[in-house]
Amino acid sequence: MNCLIKDLGAQVGNEVTLRGWMYNRRSSKTLHFLQLRDGSGVIQGVVVQAEVSPQTWKAAGDATMESSVAVTGLVREDKRAPTGVELSVRDVEVLHQAQEYPIQKKEHGIDYLLDLRHLWLRSTRQRAIMKVRATIIRACRDFLDQDGFTLIDAPIFTPNACEGTTTLFETEYFGSKAYLTQSGQLYMEAAAMALGRVYCFGPTFRAEKSKTRRHLTEFWMVEPEVAFNDWQDNMALQERFVSAMVGRVLAECGPDLKALERDTSKLEKVVAPFPRISYTEAIERLQAAGRPVQWGDDFGAEDETLLSESFDRPLFVYQYPAAIKAFYMKPNPADPRVALCNDLLAPEGYGEVIGAGQRMDDLEMLTAKIQEHGLPMKNFEWFLDLRRYGTVPHSGFGMGIERAVSWICGLQHVREAIPFPRTMYRNTP
Amino acid sequence: MNCLIKDLGAQVGNEVTLRGWMYNRRSSKTLHFLQLRDGSGVIQGVVVQAEVSPQTWKAAGDATMESSVAVTGLVREDKRAPTGVELSVRDVEVLHQAQEYPIQKKEHGIDYLLDLRHLWLRSTRQRAIMKVRATIIRACRDFLDQDGFTLIDAPIFTPNACEGTTTLFETEYFGSKAYLTQSGQLYMEAAAMALGRVYCFGPTFRAEKSKTRRHLTEFWMVEPEVAFNDWQDNMALQERFVSAMVGRVLAECGPDLKALERDTSKLEKVVAPFPRISYTEAIERLQAAGRPVQWGDDFGAEDETLLSESFDRPLFVYQYPAAIKAFYMKPNPADPRVALCNDLLAPEGYGEVIGAGQRMDDLEMLTAKIQEHGLPMKNFEWFLDLRRYGTVPHSGFGMGIERAVSWICGLQHVREAIPFPRTMYRNTP
Numbered sequence: 001m002n003c004l005i006k007d008l009g010a011q012v013g014n015e016v017t018l019r020g021w022m023y024n025r026r027s028s029k030t031l032h033f034l035q036l037r038d039g040s041g042v043i044q045g046v047v048v049q050a051e052v053s054p055q056t057w058k059a060a061g062d063a064t065m066e067s068s069v070a071v072t073g074l075v076r077e078d079k080r081a082p083t084g085v086e087l088s089v090r091d092v093e094v095l096h097q098a099q100e101y102p103i104q105k106k107e108h109g110i111d112y113l114l115d116l117r118h119l120w121l122r123s124t125r126q127r128a129i130m131k132v133r134a135t136i137i138r139a140c141r142d143f144l145d146q147d148g149f150t151l152i153d154a155p156i157f158t159p160n161a162c163e164g165t166t167t168l169f170e171t172e173y174f175g176s177k178a179y180l181t182q183s184g185q186l187y188m189e190a191a192a193m194a195l196g197r198v199y200c201f202g203p204t205f206r207a208e209k210s211k212t213r214r215h216l217t218e219f220w221m222v223e224p225e226v227a228f229n230d231w232q233d234n235m236a237l238q239e240r241f242v243s244a245m246v247g248r249v250l251a252e253c254g255p256d257l258k259a260l261e262r263d264t265s266k267l268e269k270v271v272a273p274f275p276r277i278s279y280t281e282a283i284e285r286l287q288a289a290g291r292p293v294q295w296g297d298d299f300g301a302e303d304e305t306l307l308s309e310s311f312d313r314p315l316f317v318y319q320y321p322a323a324i325k326a327f328y329m330k331p332n333p334a335d336p337r338v339a340l341c342n343d344l345l346a347p348e349g350y351g352e353v354i355g356a357g358q359r360m361d362d363l364e365m366l367t368a369k370i371q372e373h374g375l376p377m378k379n380f381e382w383f384l385d386l387r388r389y390g391t392v393p394h395s396g397f398g399m400g401i402e403r404a405v406s407w408i409c410g411l412q413h414v415r416e417a418i419p420f421p422r423t424m425y426r427n428t429p
Numbered sequence: 430m431n432c433l434i435k436d437l438g439a440q441v442g443n444e445v446t447l448r449g450w451m452y453n454r455r456s457s458k459t460l461h462f463l464q465l466r467d468g469s470g471v472i473q474g475v476v477v478q479a480e481v482s483p484q485t486w487k488a489a490g491d492a493t494m495e496s497s498v499a500v501t502g503l504v505r506e507d508k509r510a511p512t513g514v515e516l517s518v519r520d521v522e523v524l525h526q527a528q529e530y531p532i533q534k535k536e537h538g539i540d541y542l543l544d545l546r547h548l549w550l551r552s553t554r555q556r557a558i559m560k561v562r563a564t565i566i567r568a569c570r571d572f573l574d575q576d577g578f579t580l581i582d583a584p585i586f587t588p589n590a591c592e593g594t595t596t597l598f599e600t601e602y603f604g605s606k607a608y609l610t611q612s613g614q615l616y617m618e619a620a621a622m623a624l625g626r627v628y629c630f631g632p633t634f635r636a637e638k639s640k641t642r643r644h645l646t647e648f649w650m651v652e653p654e655v656a657f658n659d660w661q662d663n664m665a666l667q668e669r670f671v672s673a674m675v676g677r678v679l680a681e682c683g684p685d686l687k688a689l690e691r692d693t694s695k696l697e698k699v700v701a702p703f704p705r706i707s708y709t710e711a712i713e714r715l716q717a718a719g720r721p722v723q724w725g726d727d728f729g730a731e732d733e734t735l736l737s738e739s740f741d742r743p744l745f746v747y748q749y750p751a752a753i754k755a756f757y758m759k760p761n762p763a764d765p766r767v768a769l770c771n772d773l774l775a776p777e778g779y780g781e782v783i784g785a786g787q788r789m790d791d792l793e794m795l796t797a798k799i800q801e802h803g804l805p806m807k808n809f810e811w812f813l814d815l816r817r818y819g820t821v822p823h824s825g826f827g828m829g830i831e832r833a834v835s836w837i838c839g840l841q842h843v844r845e846a847i848p849f850p851r852t853m854y855r856n857t858p
Contacts, residue, residue: 019657021819039625068819098818118619118811134580151563155849156632171600178856190547196468203585228448382547382858389527390450390497420584429811
């Protein structure tokens with residue numbers, strides 16, 4: 001009977017056939033210990049020379065690393081094994097004898113591994129990251145679907161820039177130009193006026209010449225938007241959303257986090273409420289710590305790390321200067337120098353994972369802002385329509401998936417947080 | 430108390446405040462019947478002149494269509510109402526008096542409506558389509574997640590073409606070129622060797638100069654891939670997947686399908702098993718019906734409609750000529766003229782919704798195919814690696830979301846099946 005490794009716990013005492021790959025092997029004179037993987041898990045298969053045919057003994061010993069195999073054996077309980085079972089092998093069939101596998105146990109350079117990303121994904125570590133990533137994505141979607149949100153996919157081809165015009169990827173579009181989206185937010189504002197609570201979840205693009213460990217040219221973003229939410233409702237939503245996401249990973253990805261040697265005690269502290277400080281207070285804290293920042297400056301990575309170090313959970317920093325935020329942010333009516341926005345900084349130095357804000361809902365103010373920023377008014381007429389026909393207060397946020405994955409998995413660089421990373425220097429495989 | 434319309438059933442006898450938009454109004458001398466919408470639903474609010482203040486009476490009568498309003502009133506049971514309740518209005522506050530709304534009850538041309546897509550989404554019909562779309566997407570993801578699949582997002586920027594080189598969108602990529610993905614399949618093959626059962630779900634792009642009602646330049650696709658599945662396992666998976674998707678929409682989207690006037694009896698028939706005919710049999714059927722097709726031809730839309738008309742559920746057509754299918758399809762060893770592939774044709778003339786196949790798993794054969802198709806070998810070395818290191822039989826499929834939405838909603842054109850459609854002629858709003 002063909003069986004997946006993840007399901008073997010229910011097969012103790014039965015003979016099964018596993019189809020997968022030879023992940024590793026230790027051998028003595030009369031024993032082979034095979035590490036077998038099939039994508040659903042890893043199990044040890046024990047081959048005893050005295051108990052198998054000469055052909056099986058030879059096949060088990062000759063199969064190269066990553067050869068594909070069908071292995072038949074008896075499932076036995078083994079309390080020491082991570083899965084609780086091992087396989088007493090009776091037969092080994094080599095389906096395809098792999099050429100010498102280019103990824104060894106020794107340390108390889110990151111560029112070498114990224115060139116082999118299509119194979120590197122087979123490693124226990126990369127598989128664990130991908131499992132956590134998939135769980136994060138499912139957690140985000142489930143939270144929003146259960147909270148009354150409707151998924152509304154934003155378009156990828158857009159006629160205009162959202163987050164600035166210097167970092168756009170451009171393509172010919174049947175004789176005119178199109179740009180790859182940097183954010184679905186403007187579209188979500190339209191959708192929120194139709195469906196109340198909406199989100200998009202898709203790839204976004206920035207042609208930034210950034211070489212930091214936080215930047216990809218292609219990254220995934222979830223962007224909820226809610227009609228009638230103000231900036232404080234918005235923070236409460238983010239808090240529930242992020243807590244639910246981290247809680248779900250802790251509940252479902254124990255073995256993966258263990259494989260990644262993640263200190264889960266840090267993640268267990270991520271429960272609402274999160275601390276909130278104003279941008280102005282953040283500046284004061286940074287200055288008191290000796291950082292060379294002035295009111296009006298944006299934060300660098302070191303500033304964010306320093307701010308979040310005082311807290312054991314994600315930190316809201318709210319009401320940044322309007323001048324350093326996007327044109328569509330609503331200014332604080334009581335102090336128009338600042339916007340009704342917030343960032344959410346992850347703990348442990350992982351920096352900004354969410355950018356958020358209440359949107360400018362007044363037709364005249366928004367028109368003036370678009371002019372002030374020198375944006376082509378014609379392209380924003382549809383966006384202004386949302387302020388002509390029943391405008392309401394509304395707020396939303398965007399969370400970068402790879403930054404969330406990096407934080408939750410404890411990665412050094414976002415390029416491991418996505419299956420096939422795209423950076424300034426890399427567009428392959 | 431602020432309340433969403435969808436939750437009013439539990440508030441009978443209570444006074445609540447709804448925040449939303451004036452969707453419609455009928456008035457008599459002493460009564461206004463307000464149709465109020467808030468994205469979560471629509472409810473009737475009854476304003477009795479004798480029971481409200483002169484200000485409220487005037488506000489209720491003056492509010493233009495799509496004005497944003499806060500309406501306070503008593504929730505009353507009303508068995509005639511679709512939601513089972515209506516609102517006895519006590520107070521109406523106009524938050525923003527809308528300018529004259531450009532979409533009226535009268536028939537508008539499709540281009541006019543698509544120009545106003547950001548507003549058109551507010552209509553009952555478009556909202557219903559979006560709800561069904563979101564349910565279809567959730568159903569696909571839930572089915573796969575529960576069936577042991579891992580989501581692996583494929584990259585959007587790719588160095589090479591998958592489905593042919595003439596229909597690629599191209600962009601500058603830091604001094605070189607990148608292309609927008611046409612399919613994540615090649616990447617899913619790599620991921621299936623790492624995680625066994627995988628899928629991607631994202632936007633894909635075709636720069637086709639197609640003006641048919643089935644084509645978009647940007648569309649979403651779900652692409653599962655399974656190690657060790659052969660072409661027949663693959664059809665069995667598709668059958669379960671499509672049945673589950675349709676069943677979920679029927680279970681959850683009753684009011685939406687009703688708003689779309691969809692004949693659900695047709696959808697209720699979509700249960701496994703689905704009929705299966707070979708390409709060769711399909712050609713014979715078409716010729717017998719007088720269609721001018723020869724063995725070796727691809728089917729046109731009319732051919733697909735004619736084939737599916739004999740069946741009340743989706744139809745598998747399998748083993749098309751290898752020459753009209755992608756280079757990576759595995760030929761039938763017993764008859765190499767045909768590939769171990771299938772399409773799935775939706776009923777009611779909706780045509781192909783799935784393309785599927787077992788992949789070529791032999792290094793030499795695949796190398797020869799890439800040469801034969803004149804593709805740049807260098808770009809496919811990583812893909813060939815999958816056949817160098819433990820190759821196994823594997824199969825997968827791709828389902829176009831907008832085609833599935835069109836079929837299930839009963840739409841005339843895929844452009845209504847996506848929030849912001851992109852076609853050869855349209856890249857706005």
